[in-house]
Amino acid sequence: MLSVVIPVYNEEPILETAVRALIAKLDRRDRPYEIVLAENGSRDRTGAIAESLAEELEHVRVLHVPEPNYGRALREGIVAARGDYVLCDEIDLGDLDFYDRALTLLDQGADMVIGSKRHPDSDDARPWLRRQGTTVINLLLRISLDFHGTDTHGLKAFNKARVLPVLKHCTVEHNLFASELVIRAGREGLKVEEIPLTLKEIRPPSVGLIRRVPHVLADLGRLIYVIRIKGS
Numbered sequence: 001m002l003s004v005v006i007p008v009y010n011e012e013p014i015l016e017t018a019v020r021a022l023i024a025k026l027d028r029r030d031r032p033y034e035i036v037l038a039e040n041g042s043r044d045r046t047g048a049i050a051e052s053l054a055e056e057l058e059h060v061r062v063l064h065v066p067e068p069n070y071g072r073a074l075r076e077g078i079v080a081a082r083g084d085y086v087l088c089d090e091i092d093l094g095d096l097d098f099y100d101r102a103l104t105l106l107d108q109g110a111d112m113v114i115g116s117k118r119h120p121d122s123d124d125a126r127p128w129l130r131r132q133g134t135t136v137i138n139l140l141l142r143i144s145l146d147f148h149g150t151d152t153h154g155l156k157a158f159n160k161a162r163v164l165p166v167l168k169h170c171t172v173e174h175n176l177f178a179s180e181l182v183i184r185a186g187r188e189g190l191k192v193e194e195i196p197l198t199l200k201e202i203r204p205p206s207v208g209l210i211r212r213v214p215h216v217l218a219d220l221g222r223l224i225y226v227i228r229i230k231g232s
Contacts (some may be wrong), residue, residue, distance in 0.1 A: 002031050002087060003035075004034070004081045005077035005087070005088050006035065007040060007074050007089050007090075008038065008039050008040070009070070010044050011046050012044040012046050015053075015091060019037070019150075021094060022094045023057065023059055026099075035059055035061070036062075037053070037061070037082055038073035038076060039063070039064050040066075040073035041065065041066060041068035069174055074177055078167060079167070083160065084160060084161070085109065086157065086158055087102065087105065087155075088091075088157070089155060092157065095155065095197065097198075098155050098195070102115070102195065110188035110192070111166075111189055111192065112156060112157070112159070112193070114152070115194075115195060115197045116149070117197065118135070119194055122198070132188040137153070137216065144223075145224065148190075150194060151194070152178055152183065154178075156182065166213040170184060172219045173219075174215050175215055179223075
């Protein structure tokens with residue numbers, strides 16, 4: 001079974017349309033699935049819409065995190081997932097080409113598959129500032145934590161049984177939870193593979209890039225302390 005985990009925050013305008021479109025695509029695949037909407041601290045009708053979809057659609061489940069916290073929502077969604085494979089998606093993407101390629105690699109023995117925005121073959125059409133943000137954070141992770149990949153944040157799929165022990169050692173939330181999970185998976189010797197993506201932003205992010213910078217730097221400092229200094 002496949003569990004698709006999607007953190008959602010203030011997504012009232014697109015949530016219902018995006019979920020129904022994703023279900024229509026997944027129904028054409030020969031694999032049982034569920035969609036876990038991890039709503040976190042929304043101030044609009046996102047939570048109510050998610051609950052309505054879960055009541056109507058058998059494949060949809062909802063969990064609620066009381067504060068806006070992407071990392072905590074993603075973490076709790078992964079823990080709650082019932083599938084053997086977990087795929088972490090974004091509500092505005094639903095890239096089934098990534099699903100197909102990633103699941104094939106998992107079936108062939110990969111432990112984790114990263115959809116890398118910085119892969120040489122990726123086509124990243126996001127605004128310039130967001131592309132530069134990805135470049136900077138990956139450079140910081142490489143310098144400070146000896147990260148050898150090209151991306152940590154965004155689409156990823158993994159074997160839950162193999163990755164769950166790694167997740168239990170993760171210490172940061174918010175913006176760098178996904179980065180810590182990927183970095184720890186590599187440090188633990190899991191088989192992590194990267195594949196290219198085609199990205200086009202269909203609407204501005206629900207949390208602005210500039211507002212995220214202080215939180216990202218604070219999480220990075222904590223991550224450096226935990227992994228580099230404490231060695232845990």
